Amino acid sequence: MPLVLPPTVLGFYLLLVFSPNSTLGAWLNEYLGIRMVFSFAGLVLGSMIYSLPFMVQPIQSGFAKLSPSLREAAYVLGKSKWITFRKVLLPNIKPALLTGIVLAFAHTIGEFGVVLMIGGNIPGKTRVASIAIYDEVESMNYAAANHYSLILFALTFLILLSVYLINGGYLKTSLLKSPNND
């Protein structure tokens, strides 16, 4: 659902759910001392809810690509579901795992709607890069907006490059090694 829901809509509902006037928000505030609205914690939680599906999908397809006989072989060798998952399945979907993590991260640093709704735009507290860029453009301060944008641009480019290098290297080692003859 968060995959197709407009971010502002998601942010708006999170704002309602966590507001100190709601039951959950009041309970969190009173008993745990956590304030989710207009705070960094709330902003992180909102981003997680919004970005998690972007991580789940590549990981799911990574699992789907694994041969079912790997899992079955581990079971027949007496290994529990948890050991099979941790020692066999998870290590063999490393590229998908990395892609998922990076996609979710890249998606989060560019997030606007959800974080603006739940975090507001409090300097030094909940003002994130993408909102800062918007702010600078609003006040016609193009130089600063350009500055921020370039940093984000370089950062995302570097992330993407490292994913391709790592995953590319991984694929090369597993695919290009020619089988030897007996």
Added chain:
Amino acid sequence: MIDIAIEKELLFSSGKGQLQIAFQLEQQQFLTLYGASGAGKTSILRILAGLLTPDTGRIIIDGITWLDTANKINVPPQKRNVGFLFQDYALFPNMTVQENLTFALQKGQEKNPIKDLIELMDLGALQNRKPTTLSGGQQQRVALARALIQQPKLLLLDEPLSALDVAMRNKLQAYLLQIHQTYQLTTILVSHDIPEILRTSEEVIVIEQGKIIERGTPSDIFQKETSFILKGTIQALRKEAQSVKLTLLVGKEIIEMSVETATANNLLVGNIISVEVLHPIIRKYS
């Protein structure tokens, strides 16, 4: 002794049907399940290993009940201690050969047979290699060693050699026979390679559409009264007055023979056929 009687609805090559199998097998036998693809052979192995649950039935191995649907007993695959060899080897790509073998060790297993198995399967030089760098034959040897680490008494082989070339198959068959004898295993092989069955198995069960249709020794099943079988590709079909002249490529030889028109009706050039010769006429020249 293995005592199995199971039923399960399955999707066969011809559509939905019932897998209905019951047989017994003495210890230390080498049995082959033989039949066309999609006849239910692999499902039987998977049911024995606990990877597939039948609708009804029971499996009793040496007096221990692994499955009894009437009494809701179903021992999970983890507790059955069978050796299972998959067609695609199923080696863990993230582990080296040595790690694949070590992973198979049981917690607190008294005897560590890794060293013996490495020696028996000639894996010494491959220990630190990852499975993706090995040939098919090497991978299957590692998989075979791994299947034996927990010293199972029952070894299930799901067409383990079908992806290998003939030379490699011969080599692996020798390994299979060796370990079958060394470890006094009860072995069940799924195969449709007749020379392989003749070489390895003491008994054959023929399965068709989920049912056992025949059981016997490999020579009983495959040789019967046929003296020999020629297998070849049809090169030409030429109609003659009363018959059809058939040109067949067998190995590198061209053989011509006359067959009845009715027999040749459904044959086409390029078809691969087998010709059974019942009463060969033999003449001695020297």
